[in-house]
Amino acid sequence: MDKAYKTIIVDDHPIVISGISGLLSDLESVEIVGKLQSGVKLVEYIEENEVDLILMDIFLPVINGVDLCKTIKQKYPQIVIIGMSSQSERSLVMQFIQNGGNGYILKSASFEEFKRCINKAIEGEIVFSDEVKAIISQPQSEDLERIPSLSRREKDIVMLLSKGKSTQEIADELFLSFLTVQTHRRNILQKYKTKNVAELMAFLLKNNLLNA
């Protein structure tokens, strides 16, 4: 047997970490070297230690899981990263994979599924738990349907919109022209093909693109 994969679990919930580590202790091929509760700590850790496999929650405080994955993969492309979350939004999973993720598991997956996915992932495959598979294989259309991300300024504006601010109020608050804010609004709506801010908000919140 090859040496065991040095594995890190990242989740902001201690119980989840404990659950996963219990499960992983059955697997000979992995060795848990770290249990972390934030993306920041993860980045710090891998700068100083050797890591082969990361199991991480997508919804982490402060840093978004997708961005975190991207950052790590840029510096350490050899590390296998598997994402996890409670609900699976097709678009989110796609984003994660497009940013270098090696797999995606729903937390509602069974122990067997978890083990299967982890084993396959360290063999180099891109893996999904059953429910995730079902979801991402729904529209087999050609559209890769990559979710565009918001620019910094756009995020500012979306934040204020979610607080009920009007175009004028946003302009005042950000020291911009009314017309500029109007342009941003239009661009944002267009980006997500939404008809108005109501739909936009619903979309962003469902895809967790707001608090990131």
Place this chain on the structure above:
Amino acid sequence: MDKAYKTIIVDDHPIVISGISGLLSDLESVEIVGKLQSGVKLVEYIEENEVDLILMDIFLPVINGVDLCKTIKQKYPQIVIIGMSSQSERSLVMQFIQNGGNGYILKSASFEEFKRCINKAIEGEIVFSDEVKAIISQPQSEDLERIPSLSRREKDIVMLLSKGKSTQEIADELFLSFLTVQTHRRNILQKYKTKNVAELMAFLLKNNLLNA
């Protein structure tokens, strides 16, 4: 010592269940008699078995945790029910307690906190994990700040709003007058003291009042 509390864990994520049950195995006062993945199964179980303590996730598929708690407490007021969730929204916690919940724990709580809360709860206290405490004690004003709920019709309209429909489109779809929908809109905005639908959507989604 009294006999151990017959305890059920309800969560749709097997790993979370495993994490919690690992933690509870340290406590002599509780005995895990069931690990369930849905509210429906929970209701079935307690109809046929004796249960003293329930630890349950608030975000469960199909049935909302608050309603579930209410239902159970109506028939079995002696059962101690502790709610759990990932994020804590003040309003949600209050709702849970108002519906008979005996405590609320954030999943980000430490093991020690978990244990402390469970022990206190079976002694009859209403318990909150530290983070929850911090959140619910913020505005110490007299307002019980009960979140008003949407009526059936209002829910219909809010659903359509979240899909980007305009007042006219909603009126057509629900066979109502444009003016009626306008009135509903105004009432809904007023109910939550929101300035426009954007803020409304953000509020509803953050408080999980939309898909419930």
Place this chain on the structure above:
DNA sequence: ACATTTTTACCTGATATCAGGTAATACAAA
């Protein structure tokens, strides 16, 4: 150094929303 994206800004006109009223009917609870 060049290409791309982001951020800034302007114009116009058609629609839509929001805030202020009022009020009748219906249905459930007290």
Place this chain on the structure above:
DNA sequence: TTTGTATTACCTGATATCAGGTAAAAATGT
């Protein structure tokens, strides 16, 4: 039976949004 809430509906006027266009700095990345 009365009270209250929900649902329906109308009116007006001020403001805001949305959709169509264009375009020039400024920043970012390669």
